[in-house]
Amino acid sequence: RYIPVIEKLCSIAKSVDKTLRQRRRSCVVSIHKAALKVIATSIFDCFDKLRSYIDERSVDHGKDAEDHVLISNVSTSLWALESILKGTSAFSPSRRYAIEVAIQSCCQENFGCFSSDDIKSIQNLLQKLKLLSEIDDNIIQACDCSFLYFHKEIYPTLVKYVYQSSQHLQAGRMQLIMSAFSDASPMLISSTYFDTPSSNTPLYLEQYLSFVIKDIFHEAFLLPLCLEIESSLRLLLFAKNVDEMKPPNPRKQKFDDLRKYIDMPPLYFCGIIIYTKRAIQRYLERSFYNFSTVGICDSKTYADMAILGREIYGLDLMDNNLPAENARGVDIIEILENVDSFASKYNYNLNQQNFVERKMNNEGSKYLKTLGIESISHSLQRHGLCIATSLMKEIHRYLQKHFQQLLQIFSNDFFRSLLSKESRSFEQEKRDQGCTKTYSFERAMLLRKEIVKLNERDQRDTAAEELFFLDLCKEHVTMIGNMVGLARLIRSSKMYTKNQLNQYLYKSECGSNPNNHHTGKAKEEESDVLHTLVHDFKHVMTADNIDGDASNTFSEENRTNYMDNFYILIPALTLTWLDQTLLGKEMLNKKFQTFDAFYTDDGFSMGIAFILELLNQSVTFDNLNWFESCRMSIALNRKDTLAAAESLNNGVKSSSQRRETSSTTTLRFGSTLAQSQGVQKQSGSNELEGNELTRLIVTAKRLEKRKKEVELLQFSVLSARVFFTPQTS
DSSP states (O other): HHHHHHHHHHHHHHHHHHHHHSOOOOOHHHHHHHHHHHHHHHHHHHHHHHHHHHHHHTTOOOOOOHHHHHHHHHHHHHHHHHHHHHOSSSSOOOHHHHHHHHHHHHOOOOOOOOOHHHHHHHHHHHHHHHHHHHHHHHHHHHHGGGGGGGGGGGGGHHHHHHHHHTSSSSSTHHHHHHHHHTTTHHHHHHHHOOOOOOSOOOHHHHHHHIIIIIIHHHIIIIIIHHHHHHHHHHHHHHHOOOOOSOOOOOOOOOHHHHHHHHHSEEEEEEEEOOHHHHHHHHHHHHHHHHHHHOOOOHHHHHHHHHHHHHHHOOOOOOOOOOOOOTTOOHHHHHHHOOOOHHHEEEEEEEETEEEEOBBOOOOOOSOEEEEEEHHHHHHHHHTTTTHHHHHHHHHHHHHHHHHHHHHHHHHHHHHHHHHHHHHHHHHHHHHHTTTTTTOOOOHHHHHHHHHHHHHHHHHHHHHHHIIIIHHHHHHHHHHHHHHHHHHHHHHHHHHHHHHHHHHHHHIIIIIIIITHHHHHHHHHHHHHHHHHHHHHHHHHHOOHHHHHHTTSOOOOOHHHHSSTTTTHHHHHHHHHHHHHHHHHGGGOOOSOOSOOOOOOOTHHHHHHHHHHHTOOHHHHTTOOOHHHHHHHHHHHHHHHHHHHHHHHHHHHHHHEEEEHHHHHHHHHHHOHHHHHHHHHHHHHHHHHHHHHHHHHHHHHHHHHHHHHHHHHHEEEEEEEEHSOOOOOO
């Protein structure tokens, strides 16, 4: 309860001191000197009677020698008093002491010139002269707050009270309190606790400065102020971006209460200048930088907060020189944190060399994220090229895991036996019919049905078992292809980043001379980098390297026993992929989705090419001629469908002509009940024919789409196999 009283006492005392120090101009000094002259003249006028008496006695020659000496002493004292009082307007302690001695000498022998009232008047004038001469020292002594040094435990409470109570008052009260704290510095400077190794400042004063500035001012005033400003900026930004939050009411929340602390003049304490605005700016810059480095997605948020701080509070915050949030796509850190989620939520596009987010089921997102060369390059520039090495290791681990799961599927005895039987049957027919034998579309459909029938042996649910064998195999192949595509994308992004950096190297170091020594050195370094990138890419894609790193998974025995017939499963996998791809593209235009929507899925083709190269089954798969057979079968089905639709269309036209003729005849000659019933039956059959015609046309369009998808898959597989073809010099 005494804190407000102490604060008011210190504020009033330092306000008076500050007013007299800052506003004491030349006119005030002149009035002060004139007042001293008036008092000095009044003192001298009190001795007029004595001076007249001495003048009369000094001309009297009848006096004896003792009276003559006494009169001479008084005359000398009067002369000294007159010279001091009229000689100057500054009355120092020594001058005042001389005046008192002269007055005492004059009043020692009372010649009947002074009454008791005159003596009291002279004493009062001397007191006024002393008080007015020492007015500066008296004010300093009266406004001295050095006693607070011996009660430092109240400093935090006093500063907190000033901060909380001055929100609706003047923020300049903090300078008054700091000035009160500074009054202890002369006492500390005069102490004998010296011998600091770093400076000539007394240790008492150095410790006092550290205590007041760091422990009191920063903790009790500056830190709460910075936190309140940061919170207000955060709430303002949330109110702008979040619909559920209401914007702040300017009548209830006064931003000027915080603004006056920011705009207040610098604080002075023991010769040290404390800039409050700069301290707030440095705190916010450090806070925004730390939060931006921790949360990548929040960098734009803190950039917006810095803009609001400039507009509302006038804080000129420096740019943290960090790259902005990766607005071009997904950041590489997000991929590294959860590779499994990325592979399942993104589809690979082989031609554009990017990843596109799948529009997940029951998610009403209007925009899809993408990941391309520029996105990865932006992330590499932000996090460093070494982050790509960590991601490649994570990709390699992911490939090993999915190959292990794929081997577990092929380890099923019934499944492996079915594939082996299909392979032997096809090879036997090929030897019987010649080398032109192709793997037919009907055979792939039959194999797909046989895989589904495996459920009946194990007495399991048909859909679940189909998902286990075909859909699950297709999913693993697609995941493997996505990871291989990601490795290719990282390689291209690293080359793109290196080229972007090398162009500055050539311009700055090489100049216009292409044969410069630095140019050759840079080219050698570039070739070394490219060789390293190709080696890293081959480290993931080469069968021999993966076999060496995953010897348990890709042992020669496992590959011989389990996956030697993988190529014969590709036609059935293609049919499963074809159905899901068409369904995914249809979901793009539907409002209510029952399946994930996407328009590209080249991870399947990349996975097939990678696994075939890994198992050395590319030539064996080419001997199936599967894509040509599938395309021809779909084309024949479409042709037959169009022919049936055309014949049905001709029948509908002839029926309509007959119905028109019959109706015309009926209108001319009248109709019976039997004729009317025959017309109704004929119209009903025509309606059924029209529905059948519509169904055939829709079927033909679907077959055309399936044909295009098969062609696209064939071209994608052929293009992906180029990446695994050995380079010839």
